[in-house]
Amino acid sequence: MARIAFICPPFAAHLASFAALGEALRARGHEPFFLLNAGAPGTTGDIPLHHVSARAGDPAVGRVLAAAEKPGGLVATLRTIADSAALTEQLCAGGRERLKALGAEAIVGDQIEPAGFLLARALGLPFVGLACAVPIDPAPGVPLPFLDWPYEPDAHGKLRRTRSIADVLSRRQNQVIAGWAERFGIEPVASLQDCLGPVQVAQMVPEVDLPRPRPLPFVPVGPLRRAAELANAPLPFARPDKPLVFATMGTLLGGDLKLWRALAKACREAGTALVLAHGGRLGDADAAGLAVHHAAAFLPYRAVMRHAALVITHGGSNTVLDALACGVPLLVRPVGFDQPGNLARVRHHRLGEELAGLRRPGALAAQIRRVVGDETMHARCREVASALARAGGAERAAEIVEGALRP
Known part of the structure; x- marks a missing residue:
C-alpha cells in the first residue's frame, strides 16, 4: 500500500481523469490523494483533496479558471500558459513540506503541470507523468497540441520555427521550472518537456494520435473513466425515433445561444434529433426555447453517446475520446488549448470533420446529414472504439503506477 499524491491543473477534465485513476489505485489497496493549488475546487469525487497555502501576490484560482474559459484561440492558450507559471510557483513553494506532512510515497503528475516532476525529484519519490490531454512529447512532423495543422513529416523548418516561438511565449514558465530545479538542488531542467519523466501514461492511443516513432x-491506455461512468446507464430522456445527435461545448461555449440555435435548426433540417449538454450556462427558459429533443446542464456522456449517430463538440480530449470509445464520429469546432490538435487527429484518421460555418445553415444541415449517413466513417470509428477498449483504461494506468513504486 502506498500514499500516492496527484498533482494536476485545477481544470475539471483533468481532475476527472485523475479521479478515475485514483479509484482504480484505491481498489488495489493504495491511498491516492490530490494536492492542488490554494482555492482549487473540490471536484475530485471521493478522492481526498488537500491544498497548498496561498501566498501574497498569488493569482486566485477562480480568476485563472474564469480566464481559461473565455474563447480566444491561441491568445487565450498563451495567457493560460502565463497564468500556469504562477500556479506552478505556488505548488513548488508550498508542496514539498505539505507532501512530507501528508506522507506521500509517490507522485503522479499531469504533463502540463511541471510541479509534480519537480517535487518528486526534490523529495526523491517515484514519479509517473500523465497526459490527460494531447501529449506534449515532441515528435517529427507532429505540430504543437494547440495547432490544427496536419501531420507533415517533411515540414521540419516550419515545425522548428513554431517550437522556437512556443519557447519564447513559454519563457516565464521555463524560468519558473529552471528556478525551482536550482532551489531544490536537482538536475537542471529548462522546459516543460524536461519534466515529463521516464514513465508516462497517456489517454491518447496511436489509432487516434498523429504518427509517432516507436x-x-x-x-497509451485510453480514456481514464470511473466505473460509474462506464456503466450501461439508461438514457435520462425518451429515445428519439430519429438519429440522435449529441452536442456539448463544455463550459467554453455552453452559453452561446447563437450556436445552439444554429445547431437546432440544422438538425431539424437534417432530420435528426438534437440532445445537448450546456454545462449550466443556459437558463431554463433559453434551453426550452431551443425546441430540441432534450437539453440539460449535464448528461451522462457515455450513456448518451452509445445511442448517438454523431457527436458535435469543441474538441476537448475527454469528449473526443468518449465519442470514439462509443464508435461515434465527430464534428469539431475548436476554440483553444489542445482542441485544434484533437481536430487535426480526427481529420487525419477520417473520424469526423470540422464543423461547418454557422453562417451557412444549409451547409451545416447537409454536413450533419452526410456524416450521420457515412457508414465508412462509422466503421472506422468502431475500429477505434475496439482499440480504445483494448488499451486498458484506468486499470492499465494503475498497473503502471504500481510498477513504478517497485525498487
Whole structure:
C-alpha cells in the first residue's frame, strides 16, 4: 500500500481523469490523494483533496479558471500558459513540506503541470507523468497540441520555427521550472518537456494520435473513466425515433445561444434529433426555447453517446475520446488549448470533420446529414472504439503506477 499524491491543473477534465485513476489505485489497496493549488475546487469525487497555502501576490484560482474559459484561440492558450507559471510557483513553494506532512510515497503528475516532476525529484519519490490531454512529447512532423495543422513529416523548418516561438511565449514558465530545479538542488531542467519523466501514461492511443516513432515515449491506455461512468446507464430522456445527435461545448461555449440555435435548426433540417449538454450556462427558459429533443446542464456522456449517430463538440480530449470509445464520429469546432490538435487527429484518421460555418445553415444541415449517413466513417470509428477498449483504461494506468513504486 502506498500514499500516492496527484498533482494536476485545477481544470475539471483533468481532475476527472485523475479521479478515475485514483479509484482504480484505491481498489488495489493504495491511498491516492490530490494536492492542488490554494482555492482549487473540490471536484475530485471521493478522492481526498488537500491544498497548498496561498501566498501574497498569488493569482486566485477562480480568476485563472474564469480566464481559461473565455474563447480566444491561441491568445487565450498563451495567457493560460502565463497564468500556469504562477500556479506552478505556488505548488513548488508550498508542496514539498505539505507532501512530507501528508506522507506521500509517490507522485503522479499531469504533463502540463511541471510541479509534480519537480517535487518528486526534490523529495526523491517515484514519479509517473500523465497526459490527460494531447501529449506534449515532441515528435517529427507532429505540430504543437494547440495547432490544427496536419501531420507533415517533411515540414521540419516550419515545425522548428513554431517550437522556437512556443519557447519564447513559454519563457516565464521555463524560468519558473529552471528556478525551482536550482532551489531544490536537482538536475537542471529548462522546459516543460524536461519534466515529463521516464514513465508516462497517456489517454491518447496511436489509432487516434498523429504518427509517432516507436517506441512511444508513453504507454497509451485510453480514456481514464470511473466505473460509474462506464456503466450501461439508461438514457435520462425518451429515445428519439430519429438519429440522435449529441452536442456539448463544455463550459467554453455552453452559453452561446447563437450556436445552439444554429445547431437546432440544422438538425431539424437534417432530420435528426438534437440532445445537448450546456454545462449550466443556459437558463431554463433559453434551453426550452431551443425546441430540441432534450437539453440539460449535464448528461451522462457515455450513456448518451452509445445511442448517438454523431457527436458535435469543441474538441476537448475527454469528449473526443468518449465519442470514439462509443464508435461515434465527430464534428469539431475548436476554440483553444489542445482542441485544434484533437481536430487535426480526427481529420487525419477520417473520424469526423470540422464543423461547418454557422453562417451557412444549409451547409451545416447537409454536413450533419452526410456524416450521420457515412457508414465508412462509422466503421472506422468502431475500429477505434475496439482499440480504445483494448488499451486498458484506468486499470492499465494503475498497473503502471504500481510498477513504478517497485525498487
